[in-house]
Every structure is written in structure tokens, then in C-alpha cells.
Amino acid sequence: MIKKNIIPVALLLVIFYFGYTLIFPKKITDSLKEESVKKENIYSNKEFGFSIVLPDDFSFYNTQRKQSADYVDIEFFMPSSDVSLYQQISGYAKPIVVRIVTNPEYAEIAGRQNFVEMGKKDGKVYTLWLGKETPNDWKDKWSDEVKKKISESFKISKW
Numbered sequence: 001m002i003k004k005n006i007i008p009v010a011l012l013l014v015i016f017y018f019g020y021t022l023i024f025p026k027k028i029t030d031s032l033k034e035e036s037v038k039k040e041n042i043y044s045n046k047e048f049g050f051s052i053v054l055p056d057d058f059s060f061y062n063t064q065r066k067q068s069a070d071y072v073d074i075e076f077f078m079p080s081s082d083v084s085l086y087q088q089i090s091g092y093a094k095p096i097v098v099r100i101v102t103n104p105e106y107a108e109i110a111g112r113q114n115f116v117e118m119g120k121k122d123g124k125v126y127t128l129w130l131g132k133e134t135p136n137d138w139k140d141k142w143s144d145e146v147k148k149k150i151s152e153s154f155k156i157s158k159w
Helices: 002-023 028-036 105-112 144-153
Strands: 041-043 048-056 061-069 071-079 092-101 114-122 123-131
Touching: 048 092, 048 144, 123 144
Parallel strands: none
Antiparallel strands: 041 048, 061 071, 071 092, 092 123, 114 123
8 A cells, every 4th residue: 555655756746846846946047156256364453434345265364452652563474384584473473564653743753664544534534554575375375466456455445
């Protein structure tokens, strides 16, 4: 009795499956489009109101915040095995620093330390420093072109 019921049930399931796929076809083109869209590696800091697009190779970055009476630094660290360069944190290089200057008189000093002014908002001066030395294991990751893209991506939020 059970064997006689299996064939009609299986046939019914097959018909149901094909009917379902005809009514609700899978959108293959949409899923391909989603896969081909490149997701950017965006760092946003809501507290200080800025964002920056980091290179794809920076997916394992860490940040550290340092504060003084005149400014706040947001330092970006990337893994690096090159111990020939000074490493503030062992095993990491520091290629990017965003400095938010809170004391306008200090802004001139920041410029002399190779920080580039990116803009001003609410009495703060936003500056950017991009590392000059390239760790040996970053030769294909850190170039003038990469630095230019990072610099051009820097945005001060309107909120």
C-alpha cells in the first residue's frame, strides 16, 4: 500500500516544483549584478563627522585614537611583517592618520608635520597624513596612486 502511494506523491512533488519555478523564476541576472558590484571599504567616524575609502587590501586594519589638548588623531594600522621600519605596534605599520585639529592655532604646526588640510567644519580643521615609507611587504599595496585615491575619498560629513 505504501509503495503505491509513493509514485503519485513523488509525481505531485515534481509537478509542484516545476509549477513553482515557472511562477517564481529565480532572477539570475540580479544575483550576478550583485556579485559584480565592488563593495568599498569605507571607514566612517560619526563622532568627528568624516569618512574615508580605504584600499581593498586594508580589510584587516585597526584604528587607534589619540587625543591631546590641540587635536585628536585617528591612526590606522595594517599588518606588516617588515620589522626594518619603526612599528609603533608590533607587527603593524601605520600608513594613515586623520588629525582633527580642535585648536585653530595648532593647524599651522600640523602642516609642518606633513599633514595636509582636507577641510574645516564647526571650528575643527581636518588633516590627513599618508605614510611616506613603504614596508617591504606592501610594495604592491602602497603607491602614490593609492594615496591619491585615499586623499580624494576623504569626506567631511554634513551632519
